[in-house]
Amino acid sequence: MTNENSYTELWLDIQVWLYKSKLGIRGKIMYLWKVDLLVEDFKSGKVSQKEEFKYMLLFTIAMAFASDPVMYIGSSYNYYDTIGSALMLGISIFGVYYCYKINSSGDNRDFIARIMCIGLPVMIRVLAVMFPILIVGMTLETAFLYPESLGEEIVESTPIQVVIISVFVAAYYWYLSIKIKAVSFKNG
Numbered sequence: 472m473t474n475e476n477s478y479t480e481l482w483l484d485i486q487v488w489l490y491k492s493k494l495g496i497r498g499k500i501m502y503l504w505k506v507d508l509l510v511e512d513f514k515s516g517k518v519s520q521k522e523e524f525k526y527m528l529l530f531t532i533a534m535a536f537a538s539d540p541v542m543y544i545g546s547s548y549n550y551y552d553t554i555g556s557a558l559m560l561g562i563s564i565f566g567v568y569y570c571y572k573i574n575s576s577g578d579n580r581d582f583i584a585r586i587m588c589i590g591l592p593v594m595i596r597v598l599a600v601m602f603p604i605l606i607v608g609m610t611l612e613t614a615f616l617y618p619e620s621l622g623e624e625i626v627e628s629t630p631i632q633v634v635i636i637s638v639f640v641a642a643y644y645w646y647l648s649i650k651i652k653a654v655s656f657k658n659g
Contacts, residue, residue: 524571551628566644577655601639
């Protein structure tokens with residue numbers, strides 16, 4: 472067996488696993504490798520809002536896993552970082568799902584476009600509020616709870632930081648869902 476055949480068989484095994492784990496779409500498997508088939512489905516109008524949601528959810532999970540290790544290059548990683556990462560992933564999964572449910576209970580149109588386009592200015596607003604609060608919170612936390620860490624070069628995550636960041640991630644999805652509802656319920 473050549474390497475190419477073994478890769479093909481491995482990919483088929485992965486697709487069968489995805490299908491059995493309820494990631495199948497209308498009796499077919501999500502296209503995670505064969506982009507041209509997905510493009511053809513889009514061209515022929517075969518990709519529903521529910522299918523788009525599945526891709527968006529999987530994309531969100533993949534980006535969380537891909538970006539998390541990058542945030543800690545050159546710094547220490549403690550168990551609060553692990554807890555924070557798990558919380559952000561869970562909140563993000565729930566947030567995307569909640570936004571999808573809001574959109575689908577309205578006009579059930581343009582989910583991906585709405586979550587991406589509306590999500591950008593929502594993120595900017597949430598970050599504009601988050602950074603000053605985070606800076607003040609971290610300064611107060613360091614001054615009063617961890618004064619011995621003031622001279623240290625390596626700063627480790629703390630439970631308060633995990634809570635503050637988790638609250639802001641949740642606030643992002645809550646605010647995003649309000650704006651998606653405003654668009655999908657045109658009279659509401």
